[in-house]
Amino acid sequence: MPFIKTVSLSSDASEAEPDDYPLGVPAIRSLSEAMLRLHPKCTFLVGENGSGKSTLLEGIADRWGFDREGGGRNRNLYAKELWSDLGPHLSLLRKTGCNPMDGFFLRAESFFNFASALDQFEEDPYTADNYFSYGGKSLHQQSHGESFLTLFNMRFHGDGVYILDEPEAALSPQRQLAFLVRMNDLIRDNSQFIIATHSPILLGYPDATIYELDENGLREIEYEESQPYQITNRFMKDRHRMLDYLLSDED
Ligand SMILES: Nc1ncnc2c1ncn2[C@@H]1O[C@H](COP(=O)(O)OP(=O)(O)OP(=O)(O)O)[C@@H](O)[C@H]1O
Ligand SMILES: [Mg+2]
Numbered sequence: 001m002p003f004i005k006t007v008s009l010s011s012d013a014s015e016a017e018p019d020d021y022p023l024g025v026p027a028i029r030s031l032s033e034a035m036l037r038l039h040p041k042c043t044f045l046v047g048e049n050g051s052g053k054s055t056l057l058e059g060i061a062d063r064w065g066f067d068r069e070g071g072g073r074n075r076n077l078y079a080k081e082l083w084s085d086l087g088p089h090l091s092l093l094r095k096t097g098c099n100p101m102d103g104f105f106l107r108a109e110s111f112f113n114f115a116s117a118l119d120q121f122e123e124d125p126y127t128a129d130n131y132f133s134y135g136g137k138s139l140h141q142q143s144h145g146e147s148f149l150t151l152f153n154m155r156f157h158g159d160g161v162y163i164l165d166e167p168e169a170a171l172s173p174q175r176q177l178a179f180l181v182r183m184n185d186l187i188r189d190n191s192q193f194i195i196a197t198h199s200p201i202l203l204g205y206p207d208a209t210i211y212e213l214d215e216n217g218l219r220e221i222e223y224e225e226s227q228p229y230q231i232t233n234r235f236m237k238d239r240h241r242m243l244d245y246l247l248s249d250e251d
Contacts, residue, residue: 002039002040003094003100003192004092004093005038005094005095006036006038007031007035007036007038007060007091008035008036009028009031009035010090010091013089014029014032016029021055022086022089025055026051026052026217027047027051027052027214027218028055031218037209038194039207039208041187041207042183042195042207043193043195043210044195044196044202044209045057045194045195045213046196046197046203046210046211046212046213046226047212048227052213054165055084056086056196056213057163057165057194058084058086058087058165059090060092060163060194062082062086063087063092064092064161064163066104066105067105070104070105070106070107072102072104073105073161100159100161100192102156102160103160104162104163104164105163105164106163106167137150139151145170145171145175147170148170148171148175149175149178152167152179152183157189158190158191159189160186160191161192161193162194163195164195165195166197166198168197168198168202173201176201177201179202180201197228198228199228200229200232200233203226203228203229204229210222210223210226212225212226
């Protein structure tokens with residue numbers, strides 16, 4: 001279900017200079033020329049470090065009503081006070097007449113704060129039910145990967161928009177596969193995902209659009225064209241040659 005159909009710029013960024021943040025980031029500036037069409041099930045953002053994936057994800061999450069710290073959607077969709085630098089310049093085309101029941105914005109760097117907020121639920125009898133929906137064990141007492149999977153399995157209920165920034169950071173390859181299975185279940189339950197990732201495993205999800213962000217802007221690519229796939233594939237096929245080249249003493 002495409003809750004969000006397109007993302008476009010409501011400000012003119014054509015004159016933005018490279019160091020004007022965020023409109024000067026090439027991928028963001030390119031939204032002046034063409035809006036971003038989201039896949040109804042899953043849209044991936046890939047690209048080098050610094051290409052603008054988090055900037056774009058945060059702008060979308062902000063516009064969709066998620067809080068800066070991540071977590072579920074608490075704010076009114078039309079709230080005026082936006083927190084991301086890009087949020088005020090974005091406009092989302094939402095599918096009319098459908099209101100998602102669930103949603104989550106996962107920021108890798110703020111997961112710790114989110115886990116702390118959940119711990120406070122345990123102490124409050126009025127919100128203890130909420131806490132137990134996270135598995136009844138403090139996320140701080142679970143390993144990084146365990147707590148992420150607990151979140152995916154227990155807190156994501158379907159019929160929602162899930163915006164995730166590098167969810168693979170905590171997950172072993174095996175658990176990334178488990179994540180794909182869970183994501184597929186949630187998509188069957190009427191959910192839409194938008195994910196920034198460097199993982200060649202997550203990117204393999206078949207029913208998705210992949211956008212690559214780089215110095216030229218933003219374009220749709222095939223899985224096999226993506227850097228995470230190409231570099232991992234080359235490494236796996238002939239790691240000795242690649243390592244000899246990378247680690248040789250010659251300039
Ligand atoms: N608050 C900010 N003020 C100014 N520039 C910023 C700010 N946040 C990010 N940038 C710059 O904007 C560009 C895009 O950053 P962003 O964090 O969106 O990249 P990314 O694609 O998410 O990278 P990574 O893969 O490392 O997470 C980078 O050049 C970064 O230095
Ligand atoms: Mg990032």
